[in-house]
Amino acid sequence: MADLLWDDVSCFFExxxxxxxxxxRVPDASVKDWQAVLDLVSERGWTxxxxxxxxxxxxxxxxxxxxxxxxxxCPDLRVWPIADVLAIFRFHADDEVDFDIDLRELQGQxxxxxxxxxxxxxxxxxxxxxxxxxxxxxxxxxxGFDVEADRVVLLAxxxxx
Numbered sequence: 779m780a781d782l783l784w785d786d787v788s789c790f791f792e793x794x795x796x797x798x799x800x801x802x803r804v805p806d807a808s809v810k811d812w813q814a815v816l817d818l819v820s821e822r823g824w825t826x827x828x829x830x831x832x833x834x835x836x837x838x839x840x841x842x843x844x845x846x847x848x849x850x851x852c853p854d855l856r857v858w859p860i861a862d863v864l865a866i867f868r869f870h871a872d873d874e875v876d877f878d879i880d881l882r883e884l885q886g887q888x889x890x891x892x893x894x895x896x897x898x899x900x901x902x903x904x905x906x907x908x909x910x911x912x913x914x915x916x917x918x919x920x921x922g923f924d925v926e927a928d929r930v931v932l933l934a935x936x937x938x939x
Contacts, residue, residue: 780887780890780891780894781891781894781898781929781930781931782890782894782921782930782931782932783887784886784887784890786932786936787890787921787932787936789936790910790920790921790934790936791881791884791885791890792881793881793882795912796881796912796913796920797881797912797913797914798880798881798882798913799878799879799880799881799913800878800879800881800910800911800912800913801876801878801910801911801912801913801916802865802876802877802878802879802897802908802909802910802911803874803875803876803877803908803909803911804874804875804876804900804901804904804906804907804908804909805873805874805906805907805909806873806874806906807872807873807874807875807904807906808872808873809840809841809844809872810840811875811904811906812840812843812844812869812872812875813839813840813841814903814904815840815867815875815900815903815904816837816839816840816855818899818900818903819837819855819857820837822859822899824857824858824859825857825858825861826855826856826857826858827855827856828853828854828855828856829853829854829856830850830851830853831851831853837855840872843869844869844871844872846869852868852869852870853869854866854867854868854869855867855869857877859892859895859896860892862883863879863883863884863889863892863893863896864879864880864883865877865878865879865896866878866879875900875904879893879910894929894930897910897922897923897930898923898928898929898930900923901922901923901925902923902928905925906925907922907923907924907925908922908923909921909922909933910922918934919933919934920932920933920934921933921934
């Protein structure tokens with residue numbers, strides 16, 4: 779059974795309303811949590827690409843990425859849970875796992891199910907909530923993985939059109 783139904787949540791996947799790249803995050807994280815995400819990507823066999831600037835490199839240990847000098851620029855890890863759905867993890871801080879997802883790639887029930895599955899996998903691995911905020915509206919999640927419910931749930935009321 780689907781965590782969320784497209785007809786109930788489609789407004790949260792409208793780029794004009796949410797921004798095309800909403801912020802997805804795991805608050806209260808640690809270097810250990812970042813490493814658990816990197817391990818999960820590898821274990822699941824998701825296609826990924828780690829880069830620092832224009833240079834594509836092998837995926838390092840989380841500790842190495844997060845201990846880079848502040849002026850070194852922010853590396854990213856691109857992860858494709860399926861071919862046409864991309865999550866871009868940004869290593870801004872060790873206390874929050876964060877990534878962007880492109881809402882234009884998440885249209886319809888099938889893609890919503892992929893996205894919810896991705897959030898579930900991360901949330902279960904870390905035992906922590908995974909929250910999605912509108913782009914530029916940090917701290918106001920509209921949906922996320924709820925650890926106790928063990929599924930993705932709505933955290934805001936859908937807007938009526």
